[in-house]
Amino acid sequence: MDTCEQCGEKLVGARGCSYCEGTFCPHHQLPEKHDCPGVKNLDKTGDRFDSGFDGSP
Ligand SMILES: [Zn+2]
Ligand SMILES: [Zn+2]
Structure with a gap:
């Protein structure tokens, strides 16, 4: 079973x-x-935001 790495x-x-x-x-x-260490790269490189998450506005 997996566990949340944060909590x-x-x-x-x-x-x-x-x-x-x-x-x-x-x-x-x-x-x-x-x-997230990955999203920091995203901020620099731009628009790789796809539908990977729930709860987007
Ligand atoms: Zn958690
Ligand atoms: Zn992450």
Whole structure:
């Protein structure tokens, strides 16, 4: 079973982060919620934001 790398919550069918390949619960899945190392590259390189996340505005 996977666990959230941020809070340690046990996860079933975790999706993980598209950017850093970490595994996170829904609360920490967003890059900004786990200080994602991958999204920092995105900010620099521009627009690779696709539909990898729930909860987009
Ligand atoms: Zn979590
Ligand atoms: Zn990440």
